[in-house]
Amino acid sequence: MSELVLDVKGVSKRFGAVRALDxxxxxxxSHEILALMGENGAGKSTLMKVLSGVYQPDAGEIRLGGQTIKVHSPADARAAGINLIYQELAVAPHMSVAQNVFMGSxxxxxxGRVDTGLMTRKTNEILASLGARFSADTLAGSLGIADQQQVEIAxxxxxxxxxxIMDEPTAALSDRETERLFEVIRRLRNDGIAIVYISHRMAEMVELADRVSVMRDGGYVGTLPREEATPERVIQMMVGRPLGDFYQRRETTTPGPVRLEVRNMHSDRIHGASFAVRAGEVLGLAGLVGAGRTELARLVFGADELHQGEILLDGQVIKVKEPLDAIRRGIAYLPEDRKGQGLFLQLSALANTTMSVLGRNSRFGILNHKGLRRLTEDAIKQLAVKVPGPDGIVGGLSGGNQQKILLARWLAIKPKVLILDEPTRGVDVGAKSEIYRIINQLAASGVAVVVISSELPEVIGICDRVLVMREGHISGELGAGQINQEAIMTLATHLPAAVDATVTLH
Structure with a gap:
C-alpha cells in the first residue's frame, strides 16, 4: 500500500532580495514516481537542496514518515533517508565501486580496520538487485555514465x-541507457522507495510518472495524476499560458530572393546535396540521427572538408574553406554542442557575446571597451537573458540562457544566414518559447534561417518549409500544407524513387 513518506509544507527561502521559494x-x-517539472529558475533545484540539507529554509516544515525533521546538512538528510543524485555525478574515478558506495560510512x-570483505559483499548484493553489469571491485572511472549512476543509486x-531525488538523470544517456535506467527506477518504486524525478523531457514524464507536480517562479502550481498530466496541460502550468501560444508563428509573408544556395555538395558523409533558402524564410532540416544534417551544416560553415560542390550567397559563388570565411560573409552556425563547441564557460557574457566582432570594435589595435559592453547590454535586453550583467560568467547560467548568449554572439555579426543546430536541446519550455520568438524576429528582419531539429513538433511549428535527409542525401521537400510527422518520417526512413535528391527553389 502507498503511504505518504515526504510531506513539505509552506517552505520558503530567500537569497537577499530574491525569493527563491515561496x-x-x-x-x-511510497511506491510512487513523482515527476517535478518547471522552467529553469522555477525553484526545483533550490527545493531539492533544502530537502537534502544544502540550504536551510527560512520558513516551513518538512515531515518524513509523519514526523517533523530538521535537515541541517547532507549528512542529516542521508541519515533520515533522503538522498539526492545530482545531474553532475559525484563518483571518485580512482576508487572501486565498493569504495564509492561506502564512501564516508x-x-x-x-x-578499527575497514571491513573490505563486508563492503564488497553488500555492494554486490545491491548491484545484483539493480541488475548492474559490473561488480564491486570494478574501478569506478572505467564505467560509463549510466553505470556510474547505478553506483550513486547503490x-x-x-x-x-x-x-x-534524481535531477535530470538522462541528460547524458543514450536511448538504450535511458531505458536501462528506467527499469532500475521502476524496480526501486516497486520496492517502496518514494522517487522524485526532475526532468525537462515530456516523454519521460509520460512514460515514468505516477503523478506530476509543477513549480513556477519559486511557487507551487499544482499536482496532476498520470491520467490528467497531458503535455499540453503540464506546459500550460509551467509557463502560465496555453500550448496554442507556444509556437508563436509570425504573420505569413512572401520570402525574399534566394539568400543561400548550395549545389551538389559532397564529403565523406554528404552525397550530392543541393538546396536553397530565401531571405526571410525559416527552412527546417529534419531526419533521423546520423542522416547527415549536422554534417551538411558544417560543410556550409567551413568546419569540415568539402570534396565537391558550390556555395552561393546572394547569387555569387563564395569560397568557404574555414569558419572565418563564413563569418566574414555573414554566415553563422550555432552548433548542437553549445558547451563543447560553442561557449567558453569560464568567460563572461561580454567575452562570449563579442568575440566574433572584436575587429569591428577596435582602432589601431585598441578595443572599444565601452562599445563592446553596450553591445552586450543591448543583446541581454533584446534576448531577455537572465544574467547578472555583462560580467556574469556563462558557465553559471541555465541552458536556455547559455543558448541565448551564443545566439547573441552570432547576432552581433549581423548575419545574412543563421544555421541553428538543435537550438532548443536541453532548455526548458519557457526558454524554448523565447528562442522561437527570436527565430521569428530574425526571419521577419530578412535573415535566412536554417533550423536543424530532432523534435518533429518543433520542425512543424516553426518552419516554413522542410527538407528531409536520409543517409547523407536530401530525400525530399515538404512545403506549406505538407509538413506533418507522417510525411517527415516517411521521407526520413525511405528514399522514394520518385523523389529527386536535388531540391531547388523556383
Missing part, C-alpha cells in the same frame, strides 16, 4: 533511502 508544498508517497572490523540504498 510557500512551497510537496507530497511524495565504511564498516569497521577488529582494531550508495543511496546503503543509506537505506526512503526518498530518492
Amino acid at each position: 510557500n512551497v508544498q510537496l507530497q511524495v508517497h 565504511e564498516p569497521r572490523g577488529r582494531f 550508495r543511496s540504498l546503503i543509506h537505506k533511502s526512503k526518498v530518492l
